[in-house]
Structure formats: structure tokens, C-alpha cells
Amino acid sequence: xxxxxxxxxxxxxxxxxxxxxxxxxxxxxxxxxxxxxxxxxxxxxxxxxxxxxxxxxxxxxxxxxxxxxxxxxxxxxxxxxxxxxxxxxxxxxxxxxxxxxxxxxxxxxxxxxxxxxxxxxxxxxxxxxxxxxxxxxxxxxxxxxxxxxxxxxxxxxxxxxxxxxxxxxxxxxxxxxxxxxxxxxxxxxxxxxxxxxxxxxxxxxxxxxxxxxxxxxxxxxxxxxxxxxxxxxxxxxxxxxxxxxxxxxxxxxxxxxxxxxxxxxxxxxxxxxxxxxxxxxxxxxxxxxxxxxxxxxxxxxxxxxxxxxxxxxxxxxxxxxxxxxxxxxxxxxxxxxxxxxxxxxxxxxxxxxxxxxxxxxxxxxxxxxxxxxxxxxxxxxxxxxxxxxxxxxxxxxxxxxxxxxxxxxxxxxxxxxxxxxxxxxxxxxxxxxxxxxxxxxxxxxxxxxxxxxxxxxxxxxxxxxxxxxxxxxxxxxxxxxxxxxxxxxxxxxxxxxxxxxxxxxxxxxxxxxxxxx
Amino acid sequence: xxxxxxxxxxxxxxxxxxxxxxxxxxxxxxxxxxxxxxxxxxxxxxxxxxxxxxxxxxxxxxxxxxxxxxxxxxxxxxxxxxxxxxxxxxxxxxxxxxxxxxxxxxxxxxxxxxxxxxxxxxxxxxxxxxxxxxxxxxxxxxxxxxxxxxxxxxxxxxxxxxxxxxxxxxxxxxxxxxxxxxxxxxxxxxxxxxxxxxxxxxxxxxxxxxxxxxxxxxxxxxxxxxxxxxxxxxxxxxxxxxxxxxxxxxxxxxxxxxxxxxxxxxxxxxxxxxxxxxxxxxxxxxxxxxxxxxxxxxxxxxxxxxxxxxxxxxxxxxxxxxxxxxxxxxxxxxxxxxxxxxxxxxxxxxxxxxxxxxxxxxxxxxxxxxxxxxxxxxxxxxxxxxxxxxxxxxxxxxxxxxxxxxxxxxxxxxxxxx
Numbered sequence: 001x002x003x004x005x006x007x008x009x010x011x012x013x014x015x016x017x018x019x020x021x022x023x024x025x026x027x028x029x030x031x032x033x034x035x036x037x038x039x040x041x042x043x044x045x046x047x048x049x050x051x052x053x054x055x056x057x058x059x060x061x062x063x064x065x066x067x068x069x070x071x072x073x074x075x076x077x078x079x080x081x082x083x084x085x086x087x088x089x090x091x092x093x094x095x096x097x098x099x100x101x102x103x104x105x106x107x108x109x110x111x112x113x114x115x116x117x118x119x120x121x122x123x124x125x126x127x128x129x130x131x132x133x134x135x136x137x138x139x140x141x142x143x144x145x146x147x148x149x150x151x152x153x154x155x156x157x158x159x160x161x162x163x164x165x166x167x168x169x170x171x172x173x174x175x176x177x178x179x180x181x182x183x184x185x186x187x188x189x190x191x192x193x194x195x196x197x198x199x200x201x202x203x204x205x206x207x208x209x210x211x212x213x214x215x216x217x218x219x220x221x222x223x224x225x226x227x228x229x230x231x232x233x234x235x236x237x238x239x240x241x242x243x244x245x246x247x248x249x250x251x252x253x254x255x256x257x258x259x260x261x262x263x264x265x266x267x268x269x270x271x272x273x274x275x276x277x278x279x280x281x282x283x284x285x286x287x288x289x290x291x292x293x294x295x296x297x298x299x300x301x302x303x304x305x306x307x308x309x310x311x312x313x314x315x316x317x318x319x320x321x322x323x324x325x326x327x328x329x330x331x332x333x334x335x336x337x338x339x340x341x342x343x344x345x346x347x348x349x350x351x352x353x354x355x356x357x358x359x360x361x362x363x364x365x366x367x368x369x370x371x372x373x374x375x376x377x378x379x380x381x382x383x384x385x386x387x388x389x390x391x392x393x394x395x396x397x398x399x400x401x402x403x404x405x406x407x408x409x410x411x412x413x414x415x416x417x418x419x420x421x422x423x424x425x426x427x428x429x430x431x432x433x434x435x436x437x438x439x440x441x442x443x444x445x446x447x448x449x450x451x452x453x454x455x456x457x458x459x460x461x462x463x464x465x466x467x468x469x470x471x472x473x474x475x476x477x478x479x480x481x482x483x484x485x486x487x488x489x490x491x492x493x494x495x496x497x498x499x500x501x502x503x504x505x506x507x508x509x510x511x512x513x514x515x516x517x
Numbered sequence: 518x519x520x521x522x523x524x525x526x527x528x529x530x531x532x533x534x535x536x537x538x539x540x541x542x543x544x545x546x547x548x549x550x551x552x553x554x555x556x557x558x559x560x561x562x563x564x565x566x567x568x569x570x571x572x573x574x575x576x577x578x579x580x581x582x583x584x585x586x587x588x589x590x591x592x593x594x595x596x597x598x599x600x601x602x603x604x605x606x607x608x609x610x611x612x613x614x615x616x617x618x619x620x621x622x623x624x625x626x627x628x629x630x631x632x633x634x635x636x637x638x639x640x641x642x643x644x645x646x647x648x649x650x651x652x653x654x655x656x657x658x659x660x661x662x663x664x665x666x667x668x669x670x671x672x673x674x675x676x677x678x679x680x681x682x683x684x685x686x687x688x689x690x691x692x693x694x695x696x697x698x699x700x701x702x703x704x705x706x707x708x709x710x711x712x713x714x715x716x717x718x719x720x721x722x723x724x725x726x727x728x729x730x731x732x733x734x735x736x737x738x739x740x741x742x743x744x745x746x747x748x749x750x751x752x753x754x755x756x757x758x759x760x761x762x763x764x765x766x767x768x769x770x771x772x773x774x775x776x777x778x779x780x781x782x783x784x785x786x787x788x789x790x791x792x793x794x795x796x797x798x799x800x801x802x803x804x805x806x807x808x809x810x811x812x813x814x815x816x817x818x819x820x821x822x823x824x825x826x827x828x829x830x831x832x833x834x835x836x837x838x839x840x841x842x843x844x845x846x847x848x849x850x851x852x853x854x855x856x857x858x859x860x861x862x863x864x865x866x867x868x869x870x871x872x873x874x875x876x877x878x879x880x881x882x883x884x885x886x887x888x889x890x891x892x893x894x895x896x897x898x899x900x901x902x903x904x905x906x907x908x909x910x911x912x913x914x915x916x917x918x919x920x921x922x923x924x925x926x927x928x929x930x931x932x933x934x935x
Binding site: 080081082085091093097098099100101102106107109110111112113115118119120121162166 | 749
């Protein structure tokens, strides 16, 4: 897109022709990246496009096979992160590198402690330096508290302090907003703007296009291991940027052509569930939901307002207080989870790592999970590995899971591909009802489009879907009806044709309550 | 409760000790078991507790750096043998020195297995225990068999002793050639007063007839705390046990730290073993440790992975054994002490809304008290089991507050965790 105009200003970071190979894969090739000092420079790309590999190269966590790295005009070679730190580069990792049981001060000074001659830490000096940095960051902490007591946003602030404490002028943030709630995202960017105003340079890795367009100065797009475009937010919009990332035209979120069926697939009536503590208020109060065949019913709500409890109640993982749940007209109250699954209930869980996958197990074992009773995958009383592997391969093909084979462990896949695998497993056995909790959380636009397509396809074939999501665009785009859940109750009933994200937001925070059902 | 929580670990230790002392004093007045708090009992407690204390500190060093050390028992066994050998050949101090060197090497072996080869920590630890028992048996046959006083399962007597220390004025120590008055000893004999003779016995026990190695071991408690919480080395050790990834990403040499801390851990455990074969007795005997390494590891946990906590735990284990050593007639009084402690623990659990636990503890107290009033003599086995029973009960009450190092015992490979 834009060509760089050669100016007198040298670049803060220059990468030329960077190639990095791992056994069997080329993670990066022919990377060209130019970052101007005093800017927030976004690096966008799909999951697995090679963004993190590139940043690890820049931070000295591994060495490139080809290419040059230039920092502030000097060509450098980083053997370890320590070299990168010495050159003024700091990295805020996606998964925080903090020790919970150490204090904020201890976490920040670790590895670079101010000491007297005998190795005794000068905590007074350390605190003074941290206080100064906190002022420039606009943060306030009691630096003697343990990190375990901090929230996610505050932990990230500590990570940034850690990097600044080491005198970093170039900050790499690896998907920093993945774990933050919207207000924290705002606070983060306020902080970053402050730092940039003080002369720092920020390299910001993300696949969330909205925040990239809203806050960053320049954008470099990475696709399949190489840089494919350099642009600025004023030259692109959300859609064109997404297409640059994916490398092809995105399918339109078209409306539906099929009709909602008449038979009720899932019926929840007057469901009450006791709270965690005896005597506390109900976790779910008088929940009524009906999902017809060929219908997607969206449940909007801030997480923790009863969505998780609702799913677990329907699955039979919790004992309900009163009310009834039925699938295809069959009352479930006294059936076990296994029987409910056999009756055609399927579940895409909230957290794929905790509930969806065995990370250390190969993919074929993962796609077999929950389908142990499936006769087509067994041979007499034994499971048939050949059949399961073939079944797994067909899921991989059909749902476009990017993986070398069905034998690799689940942790080797990127988040989007793990999610596609889970979605595939839950949909391949043609369930009657699907509980889909955050089906596209943490996946990139390409995988998101694929999962949405699968959901629509299954719906058109008669599947009833209860869709729980925090992504309002997803809810409005997919659902036939939207229910809002607040504080364990259904507080509003909206038509996605007229609903706007703002409207949903108001209902979700409980500011307003419409009549449910 | 709130007030107690506001205290530092050190202050809590003092508060708890004073409370314990009060309980003992009341029970002593009630039962006339004067030996319960005599200076002899206290100094005997210290002697019994020292090997456990050292094993516990070994546990603190290992787990704080992130390595579970089940091998403490084996390292102690190595310590007993080399202590016995060194004391026999060159004298008692050489015995301790040799044991520490040998123990450090075994500690390094455990580190090599767990860090370099990523062996499961428990498996490696158990291997070390078996290896240590076998090796010492074999070495005894080679070096001790046929020697004067030695044999397949014991060493010849060690040479030389250790200086003993008496504090002037407090317990009648000497200044030059003049023997100072024994003030605490005088107060201690006023048995019908409450608390005062107990405190005097306590102080006198701490500063009379005390072996220099005991003083060294006790000094290691604050020294360990200082190193772990005030120095760069200590902070890095703790970070390695909490989150090695964090340390590594900041250039902390995690693997080197683990070797260093394990050498310290092994050395401490072996010092504990040598204490048994050089100080407590003067010969190495096979099976001398009798599982004290495991008890030490229990104090590591019971002490919440802090040196002062370990000290507390070691005393708790040492006290009943010391009473037994001195005179078995003391033991019934111990039942009453347990009853009072259980009542206190029950009240604490009640305040924390743990009704079931509180009831259980109360029943325990009732049983304990009833046994005291109904039974004349307590079987030997009960005496041996007492510290364990007390610990299980106390652990049940304190368990929710314990916080192990987050990364202890988890496999870690440097450079692969980003």
C-alpha cells in the first residue's frame, strides 16, 4: 500500500528479510518491518500467521535463520532476551510472566535488583524508582502487596512497569487486550499514549481490528508467515483490513433463507437453581427458554450472570431446585448427563482449555471425547483406533483445522484451530440441540467466518442452537431471537433485526429491563 | 483474630510460644508433673528438635527453588554415615564438615536428575533414599567392619566432643574462672508459683548445656529467612519456585539457582544427619534417622515453607519425645496439654465458621482429657505417636492458610516455556 518515504528520521526498529524455520515449518519468511519512533505500530494477522514468532525473534528469544535486525540505526544480534533488554527493547507477554506469591516490587526488580556489595537488596531504592515510573504511567499501587491480589488489568500494568524499570524505550505487547474487559482496554491505551508522548515506541500485536484501527498509528499485516502490507488506519476500514489478513474476500453475513421449524427442540420451563452458598439468592431464577428446530436463540449477558449455570443445568451437571427441561419433548429431570448427550444434546464449552480438550492428548483422542458410546467408532466391546482416526481426519477436513496430522497433541494447535476442532466434534454427530458457549472466542476472523458458516449450515438443516456469546455482533448476526440474561434472570427479549449493540449493552448492565418472553 | 493476623511471622511465633507456655504452666500446677517445663526438658527438646529443624530447612530451600525433595531422608542418612566416619577419623567437627560436603553432592545429584534430566521429583527423591540406605550399608562393611568398636551396621566411636555453652548469670555459666550465680535455676525451683518457674525453665533450657552445633542450627533459621527475603540470591530462588518462566524471561539463570539451592538443601539435611551421629550420640548406627527426614519435610509444609514456621514445627515434634526421654511419668500430663490445645483449636475453628472441624476437635479434647483421668499409665506406642497426632490435628485446622510455592515439583525445561 503506502511506500515509505525515506526521511532523515531513522527507524526505531528495522527488520529486513527475516526468515525463521522450525523443524518441518517455516514460521516466518522474508519479513520486512519498519517501525517509526514515537508511534504505536500494530502488527495484525490471523492466529498462527507468525506474529508471535516474529516478536520472539526481535526479543532475542530465538535467533533468525536469515535477515537483519536494526535497532535505532545499529544492526544488532540478540542471543538472549538480556541482549534485547540492553538494547532498550522490552516485551509484555501475552501470558503474564509474574510470580503470584511475590510482591509487586519483587516482581518488578527480579533479575535487575539494586543491591549493596554483599547481595542485600536495597528495597528503599527499588521502591523509589518504581514510584517514579508509576507516576509517569499514571498508576497507583501499594508495591508491597502480592501480585496474587491484583486483577488482570493491574497485572498487565505491573508487566509494563517491569519493562520500563529496565529502561526499555521500545515496548512489544503481545495481544495485550485478549484478557481485558472494555474499560481496561481504554485504560491500557491511555497508558500507551502517555508512554509514546514521553518518547517510547510501542509494537502492538493483535487480531482485534477495531482497537487497531482506533488506537494505532501504523499497521503491518502478516499473513502465512510473511508481511503482506503496510498501511495506516486512515487508509483502510475494518473489512478491507480483515481481507488483507485472511487473503481472500470475506463471506457476507447474509440473512437466512430457510424457515424456523415448528417442533420445539429444547424447552426450559420455570427453572430455578440454588446459589453456591446456602441461603444466598438463587443462581437462576424462573428461566423460560424454548428453542425450535432450525432456530438460533442468542443469550446476551455479561459473563457471570448465570449463563454458565444455565448450560450446566441443561446438561445435568447441576441439580436444579425446580422447573423442567426437555429435549425434543422428552423430560430430562431424572436422566444423567450421558443419556442427555445420547438424546442429542451437544455442548461447545465456555473454556476450551478447561472443559473442551485434553491438551496433552492427540487430536484423535480429543475428537473421541464424549462419543465413547458411538457404535460406529468401536469394534465389539473395544474402541477402534482406526475408525476414530478416520473420523478425526474427516472432522479436520470438514472444519478446516490446520494441523500436520491427527496424531499431534492438542496444545500444538493455535487457539482458532483448537476451537474449530471442538466445534467439529460437537457438530459431527448431528445433534438435535447445540449449546454453543462463546463458539468463536479468541479466534481470528477467518476461523470465525468458518465457524459461523457451520452454525448456519447446521441450523438450516434443522439444528436448534442456544448461542451464548459476549460478542454482540455475533449475537445480532446469527440469532433469530435474543434473550438478555442479568443476575440469573432473563430480563429482556429482543429482535436482532432491530437490536443494536448499544441497546444490548444497556440491558446487559441491568440499567433497563424489558419484558422477557 | 484480626490482631493475630496483623502480626509478623516472628511475632506470631512468640505469641504462640507464650500461649503454649501458659497452657503448660497450668497443666503443671494441676498435675505436679514438674518436669513438663523444666530446663532439662527444654534443652532436651532442642536437642531432639535440631535434626528435624535442619531437615525442615532443607525442605524450605528445595521447595522454595521449585524442587520437591522427598530425598531429605536419604541425604540425612548420608549425613549420619559421613558424620560418623569423619568423627572417627579426624574428630567431631570434621565429621559435620564431611557430612555437609557429602550431602551437598547428593543434593546436586537430585538437582541433576530433576533439572537436567527432568525426572519426576518424587521418583528421584525416593531413588535417593534407597540409594543412600544401600550405599551407607555397603560403605560400613568396607570401612567399619573389623575396626575397634565398629561393625557392619555401626561406626567406631567418634573422637572429641563439642564445646558446651552456659550463659553467665542466667544459667550459671563461667566468666573466666568465676562461676556466676544460676538465677534462672533458682527461680525454676519455686514450683508452686504459676508461669514464672516455667519461663525460667524455658530460658535456662535455652542457655545452659547447649551444644555449639545446636546454636549453629538455630542460627540458621534467621539466616535462611534473611537470605531468602532480603538478598538478591534469595529473591531469585523464590522466583524460581513461584514462576521460573518469569525469572527466565528476565535473565535469571534458573537452572544454576536450582543446583545451588539443592546443594544447600542437601548440606542442611546432611548436617541434620551428622547431628544424630556426632552430637546426639557419638557413633553412626544404621537406621539412625528413623524417618526424621520425612518429619522434617512435614514441618516444611506445616511451617508454610518459612524458616520460623519450620522451627515451630520442629519444637512441636521434639517436645513429646523429649518428655518421654526424660521420664515416662510425664506423658499422662501431655494428654491434658493436648486436651487444652484441642479446645483452643476448636474455638479458633468455631470463629472461622468451621463447625464440623470444631466439633471434631472438641471430641478429641474430651477423649484426651477422659483418658488422663481414667488411665494410670500410657502405653509406649501412644507416646511415640503423639507428635504425629497433634500435627494431623493442627494441620487440619491450619491447612487452608498454607500456601506452597506455586511451581514446586512441576517439570520445567529452560527455554521452552514461552
